[in-house]
Amino acid sequence: xxxxxxLAAWLVVLSTTALAAPDALVTRYDxxxxxxxxxxxxxxxxLTRERHTAPVVSCQIWYRVGSADEATGATGxxxxxxxxxxxxxxxxxxxxxxxxxxxxxxxxxxxTFKDWTYFFFDFASDRWETALAIEANRMRHxxxxxxxxxxERRVVLSELAGGLDSPWGRLDDTIEALCFLAHPYRHPVxxxxxxxxxxxxxxxxxxxxxxxxxxxxxxxxVGDFETRRALSRVNDxxxxxxxxxxxxxxxxxEPPQLGERRFVLEGPGRVAxxxxxxxxxxxxxxxxxxxxxxxxxxxxxKASRLYRLLVEKGLAASVAAAxxxxxxxxxxxIWAEAQEGVDPGALERAxxxxxxRLASERVPPGELARAKxxxxxxxxx
Numbered sequence: 265x266x267x268x269x270x271l272a273a274w275l276v277v278l279s280t281t282a283l284a285a286p287d288a289l290v291t292r293y294d295x296x297x298x299x300x301x302x303x304x305x306x307x308x309x310x311l312t313r314e315r316h317t318a319p320v321v322s323c324q325i326w327y328r329v330g331s332a333d334e335a336t337g338a339t340g341x342x343x344x345x346x347x348x349x350x351x352x353x354x355x356x357x358x359x360x361x362x363x364x365x366x367x368x369x370x371x372x373x374x375x376t377f378k379d380w381t382y383f384f385f386d387f388a389s390d391r392w393e394t395a396l397a398i399e400a401n402r403m404r405h406x407x408x409x410x411x412x413x414x415x416e417r418r419v420v421l422s423e424l425a426g427g428l429d430s431p432w433g434r435l436d437d438t439i440e441a442l443c444f445l446a447h448p449y450r451h452p453v454x455x456x457x458x459x460x461x462x463x464x465x466x467x468x469x470x471x472x473x474x475x476x477x478x479x480x481x482x483x484x485x486v487g488d489f490e491t492r493r494a495l496s497r498v499n500d501x502x503x504x505x506x507x508x509x510x511x512x513x514x515x516x517x518e519p520p521q522l523g524e525r526r527f528v529l530e531g532p533g534r535v536a537x538x539x540x541x542x543x544x545x546x547x548x549x550x551x552x553x554x555x556x557x558x559x560x561x562x563x564x565x566k567a568s569r570l571y572r573l574l575v576e577k578g579l580a581a582s583v584a585a586a587x588x589x590x591x592x593x594x595x596x597x598i599w600a601e602a603q604e605g606v607d608p609g610a611l612e613r614a615x616x617x618x619x620x621r622l623a624s625e626r627v628p629p630g631e632l633a634r635a636k637x638x639x640x641x642x643x644x645x
Contacts, residue, residue, distance in 0.1 A: 319389045356398065
């Protein structure tokens with residue numbers, strides 16, 4: 265296993281085959297994965313994967329925009345806009361999208377992260393095309409009702425406050441701001457509170473107009489449908505939408521890190537919490553798969569190394585890890601919550617000793633196989 269680059273750490277303590285399709289669509293098909301890729305004339309990318317094992321279709325739309333596309337002083341726009349996508353369009357009144365979903369026995373939700381925002385619907389296969397109609401409409405026709413805008417601001421501020429009520433939430437926001445001094449990955453996905461409090465409806469509307477259009481989106485269809493019919497319907501609904509502006513991503517590059525960064529964040533309570541964060545990788549980096557296996561080896565369940573070392577020996581109440589790869593190099597996280605009275609320095613020393621052992625000693629074949637099985641099980645479930 266090639267050793268992943270862990271250049272520096274921060275410590276935080278808190279006490280192509282043609283696929284049947286309309287002639288107007290250019291489609292590629294990968295027989296290994298069963299995924300078809302179609303690009304409409306307006307730039308919308310459509311990924312299709314027929315699976316007839318259950319009478320269900322998942323319809324997802326991913327926009328290439330997230331918190332890392334926001335400027336200092338105007339953070340939280342992607343997340344705020346995610347909320348507004350459910351608050352009415354020129355065709356669907358406030359709450360109607362959720363009522364339609366419930367009436368048809370489906371489910372929907374959305375999420376925002378650093379590099380993307382996505383929305384999904386899951387429906388039975390005899391009614392899933394309703395999702396296409398909704399997504400095509402709200403791509404360009406949000407209502408931006410002033411009263412709903414202010415009501416949703418209060419919802420977002422409440423969500424923000426709830427996150428900061430958690431000691432882990434305060435730690436995560438602080439550490440990302442310390443990890444990235446210049447790159448916009450330093451901004452919380454939900455935004456900084458002063459920015460959310462003062463952002464105008466016009467600013468969010470301009471952000472929507474800049475990013476929510478076909479050229480900046482990927483539509484994903486998976487499940488029990490017939491591809492030719494599905495693509496024809498997609499073309500009917502999305503094809504007439506103008507492509508929108510060219511995609512640009514101008515992000516300040518993060519300067520090289522010259523040494524370890526460390527801070528202590530004090531707060532109420534007697535439990536100490538520790539985060540150690542290493543420089544991570546880009547998505548699709550060949551070593552990213554190795555890092556995911558390393559994450560399982562370190563903190564993937566009760567048989568993992570750090571669980572046995574810290575939790576079973578009474579040093580920590582919990583331990584976890586995450587490989588957070590992104591479009592640009594992300595982070596590799598290790599979290600631990602100390603048992604009451606345990607010096608967090610003991611956790612730090614134990615974690616660094618174990619990562620050093622992992623880097624210097626060959627992983628036993630049985631342990632490596634178990635980590636790989638766990639990783640595959642995560643993916644499946």
